Amino acid sequence: MSHKKPGIARREFLAGIGQAVGGSAMLRAMAAMGVGMTAASCGSSSAASTQAPQPSPPPPTGMLSPRPQDWPPNVGVGKTVAILGAGIAGMVAALEMTRLGYSCTVLEAQASAGGRVRTIRSGDVVTEVDSIQTCQFDISDSLYFNVGPSRIAQHHELLLGYCRDFAVALETFTNDNRGAWLHSPNAFGGQPQVARRVHADTRGGIAALLSTAINQNALDQELTVADKANILTMLRQYGDLDFSNNYVATPRAGFPGQENIGSRQRGEILSARQLQQLASDIFWELRTSFSQGFDQQPAMLQPVGGMDRIARAFEARVTTDIIYKAVVSEIRKTANGTRIIYTDPFGSFNTLDADYGIVTIPAPVLAGIPNDFSDSHQAEVASFQYSSAVRIGFQARRFWEQDHNIYGGITWTDQDITQIWYPNHGFQGSSGMILGAYIFDGPAGAGFTGLSPQQRIDTTVQQASNVHPQFATEALHGIGVAWKKIPFQLGGWGTSNPSTLLTADGNIFFAGEHLSILQGWQEGAILSAYWAIDGIVARDRAI
């Protein structure tokens, strides 16, 4: 669900920690988040403003991110834990702490677990703070809409480990489909460009230009004679250049008419576009570099049948009690632990006392719950920013496959809708679920959030039709989610740098994707849960 580069996220966040809590807490916190870093490299104050992070030496001993095998068996026997929220962080905490002997109770405001790990199918209801939508998709295994997280990086090994243990079936998810399109109303006459052509021309143009410089002896200070020869050879492969290292054209770019099925011109070569043209708007490069990101590279995965298979699998295995429809109304510190006041579906107030609390409630929701946290904890909760993520999905004839030979992946546009996602499953069925808009954040996200569901759908259809005219007539049963309007979530994912919330307030600990190096990812929720558990175990181990 996140588009952030881990390096940037990490550095922004570490810089934040450094400012807020000083070196020692910072070191421990970094380890918690799954980061090994030295204090020296964290101290770089330019972190948040540079594009690329600096290299750093190996982490010192003892700075490793916690893992379940670190915790002694039975360390929690006789201790109680109140876990607020049955999202991934809360369920991981419950699962692992129960294994350690803790007696856990999970309070979940909604009728089922998973939090933002949510998949919508026929008949499901989307309730926002000011609207209700019902999903009108046909009933079909392949017609599901992951409105929250939708992909898993193959190196998100903690989440994948749980999937393996729980037998959650996985299949490949495609980010980078070279047959998908890139579209700007202001370039190429508004005609979508097949991604492979942009990729090929970018590589070819860069390789040819560098070759020119090398051949003009402009880099003789930097390169030996042997280097020059080697790099010129390399560049011919890299850009598919001719023997003179000119970029003329390449079959990598595809053939004329490839954007539609039925072309008989296979083998014809498209003329090369000038690098200057592609460089004149950073749109092309930003979007083609997206899947270079560490957490967005191939291969990626998705659960067969919908991301909520993971939520359901956790839910089935959290052997402790989850109390559903339990809306927390107060969080208090007590002499030896915490007291939680919550309402049940009958409107009664209930009290839960525990030795420890783990609060995974998203900050925008938590900010509205009376508590006696420290001033600095309250301040960070109050100011924590969340993305205005919006997704709008439709059922449609699989026109992207049938008309355009596109099987999965993402088309990018610089209109507000930002992305069109094609399903990575159910190939060649009669219909499929297509994402007409996925807006990460920013003014476009805020703008869509402010619209009514029908207005969002209409705007999506209008903009998406500029890319695929079929949207105007074939996109059916539109339904959307603006995460800032979803009760008990109030945002897509955390975007502020966590700091104070990485430390406990008395016996109350905090977790959730927002308190991790991987904001917006389920793996981040797990890392944050491990960090909270580690803090509690450290206290009980010390006894």
Added chain:
Amino acid sequence: MSHKKPGIARREFLAGIGQAVGGSAMLRAMAAMGVGMTAASCGSSSAASTQAPQPSPPPPTGMLSPRPQDWPPNVGVGKTVAILGAGIAGMVAALEMTRLGYSCTVLEAQASAGGRVRTIRSGDVVTEVDSIQTCQFDISDSLYFNVGPSRIAQHHELLLGYCRDFAVALETFTNDNRGAWLHSPNAFGGQPQVARRVHADTRGGIAALLSTAINQNALDQELTVADKANILTMLRQYGDLDFSNNYVATPRAGFPGQENIGSRQRGEILSARQLQQLASDIFWELRTSFSQGFDQQPAMLQPVGGMDRIARAFEARVTTDIIYKAVVSEIRKTANGTRIIYTDPFGSFNTLDADYGIVTIPAPVLAGIPNDFSDSHQAEVASFQYSSAVRIGFQARRFWEQDHNIYGGITWTDQDITQIWYPNHGFQGSSGMILGAYIFDGPAGAGFTGLSPQQRIDTTVQQASNVHPQFATEALHGIGVAWKKIPFQLGGWGTSNPSTLLTADGNIFFAGEHLSILQGWQEGAILSAYWAIDGIVARDRAI
């Protein structure tokens, strides 16, 4: 199954046609192959020796590749066709010509259809000219071994159209997995390199070097001031450079220890490798550019359950008779057609007379069948080269997933085994089928072909263990195919430039993947079948 760039294949082949049969036949043949090209661009005699093809103008009218909708209904009523070979080309010919009213008979030497579209499962027997192997894999839906074609480009729309019509379920196939490895015994101390690091350092190094040249005003002849600024901005994204356009390091490359699960150093940044180092051996660039190729780019597809699902689907729908175990022993021209002599399983000789023949038998097999083809047809059959493709597969614990976070894709090595393929399905099961060697052709292919099955397996285990030591102890039930030793195939795919065989000899036409622009691909077999059909229809339409 092919690693050839279409552009190179096309140009080599068109140059060959130009030399052999002159302009008119060449033009028609090019159209047949699905290629629209002008005579001018085909005439380039340097075609076969350049890395990249030249651009060409749009094809003239009438040069379009044939499609079924071109052929008039019932054009074949009352006519008979003998089709030799029930591979994809033969079955497509039978299917489409039956629809046109032709009465087709297919002679297939083996006991089932599909030709090289073959999938091996538990208990299946691989017979080579001098050996017999039996597959010892456990019985499991996911333990199958595609020994022939294994992937489908999403723009192979003819094949995918049949898959849609036949309801062959598809799933995503990954070529380019950035978590897979690159390995050379002679580089980095023989330690495998995670692909994402090589990709990131290559992009970063190229972008930084070009930035240096631009900043030194070395390209002021080529670039305006505005171009320079735009391209420098672009290069920062492209290579993940810092604000001074230096490449220091990038999270795109991953983190230390990423090659194994359990690393807690996520977020740590690897130091950048010098471009000079990566350029010193073209191995790195060749392998990382592989999936830039038009037919190897993402997204690619595979049938769920094995590639032979396609063969079985065709077989079920070829309503005409396929005569199995019919070994062709003579192919003769008659006054008005063709006469085929074949043996049946009882050793009896049979005669099949037809108005037309379509010969899809691979050239190395055809060369051994007595016939009265023209001298030039016989000469081309006799000299047609085929790849020495070899594949060796194993059943193993999914150590690539469990130990290394690799989910599908290809690891490359410059040892003879060339490639290790991880399965793109059955993720997180207890065991999987791993390809320990896939050799396209060349001396390594010839060498492995010359070995006994057990020697091939032993050599594969020995070399693959240099990449994954687990091969030495966990790779079980090795089984392999050397296509040059498979009866009735005698090669992987055609690699010569087709020429005379694109034209009929009397009423005998030729088809098969080798007679297409897409040698080695099922889509090529379909194109070749359409070409043969088109030639026959043209005659009957003219009546």
